[in-house]
Amino acid sequence: MTKPKVLISDKMDPNAAKIFEERGCDVDVITGKTPEELKAMIGQYDGLAIRSSTKVTPEILAAATNLKVIGRAGIGVDNVDIPAASAQGVVVMNTPFGNSITTAEHAVALMFAVARQIPAANERTQKGEWPKNDFMGVELTGKTLGLIGAGNIGSIVASRALGLKMKVVAYDPFLTPERAIEMGVEKADLGTLLEKADFITLHTPLTDETRNILSRERLEQCKKGVRIVNCARGGLVDEAALKDLLDSGHIAGAALDVFAKEPAKEHPLFGTPNFICTPHLGASTTEAQVNVALQVAEQMADYLVNGGVTNALNMPSLSAEEAPKLRPYMALAEKLGSLVSQLAHGNLTEISIERSGAAADLNGKPIEGAVLAGFMRHYSDTVNMVNAPYLAKERGLQVRSVRYEGEGVYSTLLRVTVATSAGPRSVAGTLFADKGARLVEIFGIGIEADLEGHMLYVVNEDAPGFIGRVGSLMGEHGINIGTFHLGRRETGGEAVVLLSVDAPIPAEVIAAAEKLQGVKLVKALNF
Numbered sequence: 001m002t003k004p005k006v007l008i009s010d011k012m013d014p015n016a017a018k019i020f021e022e023r024g025c026d027v028d029v030i031t032g033k034t035p036e037e038l039k040a041m042i043g044q045y046d047g048l049a050i051r052s053s054t055k056v057t058p059e060i061l062a063a064a065t066n067l068k069v070i071g072r073a074g075i076g077v078d079n080v081d082i083p084a085a086s087a088q089g090v091v092v093m094n095t096p097f098g099n100s101i102t103t104a105e106h107a108v109a110l111m112f113a114v115a116r117q118i119p120a121a122n123e124r125t126q127k128g129e130w131p132k133n134d135f136m137g138v139e140l141t142g143k144t145l146g147l148i149g150a151g152n153i154g155s156i157v158a159s160r161a162l163g164l165k166m167k168v169v170a171y172d173p174f175l176t177p178e179r180a181i182e183m184g185v186e187k188a189d190l191g192t193l194l195e196k197a198d199f200i201t202l203h204t205p206l207t208d209e210t211r212n213i214l215s216r217e218r219l220e221q222c223k224k225g226v227r228i229v230n231c232a233r234g235g236l237v238d239e240a241a242l243k244d245l246l247d248s249g250h251i252a253g254a255a256l257d258v259f260a261k262e263p264a265k266e267h268p269l270f271g272t273p274n275f276i277c278t279p280h281l282g283a284s285t286t287e288a289q290v291n292v293a294l295q296v297a298e299q300m301a302d303y304l305v306n307g308g309v310t311n312a313l314n315m316p317s318l319s320a321e322e323a324p325k326l327r328p329y330m331a332l333a334e335k336l337g338s339l340v341s342q343l344a345h346g347n348l349t350e351i352s353i354e355r356s357g358a359a360a361d362l363n364g365k366p367i368e369g370a371v372l373a374g375f376m377r378h379y380s381d382t383v384n385m386v387n388a389p390y391l392a393k394e395r396g397l398q399v400r401s402v403r404y405e406g407e408g409v410y411s412t413l414l415r416v417t418v419a420t421s422a423g424p425r426s427v428a429g430t431l432f433a434d435k436g437a438r439l440v441e442i443f444g445i446g447i448e449a450d451l452e453g454h455m456l457y458v459v460n461e462d463a464p465g466f467i468g469r470v471g472s473l474m475g476e477h478g479i480n481i482g483t484f485h486l487g488r489r490e491t492g493g494e495a496v497v498l499l500s501v502d503a504p505i506p507a508e509v510i511a512a513a514e515k516l517q518g519v520k521l522v523k524a525l526n527f
Contacts, residue, residue: 098292146197149204216241316365337374447487
């Protein structure tokens with residue numbers, strides 16, 4: 001079996017390459033390449049490990065014909081075109097926890113620095129001055145910290161602030177009242193936070209919803225004398241408004257580790273009194289750099305070798321422990337999705353994925369992704385679990401996932417239903433003890449069959465002699481039948497024939513089958 005091949009294109013702890021090798025990957029460390037040079041070489045790699053220097057553009061992705069995963073050693077993925085990667089079926093991972101403590105500590109350090117004007121005091125003291133009377137700071141103890149974003153890093157900042165005897169007010173749309181109590185913070189809306197906070201720190205990603213979350217209007221709404229710290233992402237704070245309000249004294253101090261445009265070698269804020277900045281150092285500690293490099297190597301190797309998905313931004317997580325258990329279900333799910341896509345007609349607008357019995361206890365997202373991959377393969381030959389949800393969304397397909405804890409006739413069951421102009425159409429399958437995937441129902445008719453290779457699907461009237469006519473037709477055209485499966489609604493009613501053959505079925509055979517007595521529908525299937 002050929003080993004997956006990985007390119008490390010940015011400077012990274014050397015132990016990352018060792019992890020890739022130890023876990024069964026071939027790895028090249030080639031840094032400092034131009035976009036054109038990277039584009040020329042990327043086609044040979046299954047994985048790309050990066051930090052912030054490499055820009056993964058649509059042009060790079062178009063050349064990455066074998067690429068399966070991009071791993072960003074760090075949190076921010078602004079340098080990766082995630083929609084383009086998703087459309088091409090490439091998993092994008094980051095390492096959101098490897099530098100959390102480091103970034104949180106930097107935010108706290110800047111809070112102290114802005115509260116006591118440490119950089120300015122240091123500079124003047126080292127010039128030979130003794131400006132003791134020019135620097136009157138404030139204590140953190142007893143002050144209110146306004147936390148915008150209460151996720152992993154924000155929660156660490158909150159715990160440090162509480163240790164400093166500060167009060168913490170948090171704004172985060174995803175923060176539950178229970179989690180707020182657990183953190184020891186007051187959950188509030190953004191307006192309330194701005195009115196109460198003596199210090200504000202930001203810990204949220206940059207999205208359309210969070211861009212300029214501290215706009216001029218909101219900065220003016222802040223308590224007079226507030227101090228603001230941003231170690232998250234540039235673009236969260238209106239920098240022009242921040243300068244104006246620092247100059248006016250409405251804002252007493254500000255510290256930025258990030259800017260809307262980086263590197264920020266010139267900026268209107270530079271030289272503004274009570275303004276402190278650092279060059280995006282939030283994750284810059286020895287411990288953090290080692291942690292994120294090792295984590296991204298572990299995650300990428302886990303995916304390439306074992307199928308485990310951790311910290312993916314465009315695919316549901318799937319641990320290495322879950323992967324072996326889910327793999328047969330995902331194979332069944334993909335075949336059911338493919339079957340219903342090949343058989344259902346018209347403009348399909350809705351698909352429902354039901355899990356019951358043992359399947360209900362499993363991680364449903366990978367199963368859902370597998371169904372969509374099988375379903376969308378009818379429309380695209382480059383579809384996989386990563387880009388299938390995006391392709392489905394582009395087609396306006398609504399996806400519904402349902403789980404039923406109780407067992408029915410089968411101990412575990414997957415059912416896929418699509419809404420058609422003629423009403424709902426569903427197929428169902430199960431796994432037997434040998435992990436073999438079996439179709440057990442098709443459009444309401446019970447039938448047990450393997451879904452493999454080339455198959456012929458026939459809907460007919462249940463009548464004597466029909467099976468013989470189908471068999472004779474196949475024999476006349478030299479088509480060898482592998483398996484023959486039958487099902488019917490009732491005696492003399494609608495019946496189904498599903499047979500597997502050794503080669504693709506020619507169009508003239510389909511046309512001849514349609515002319516057989518009692519035939520309602522004939523369809524060639526491929527799995």
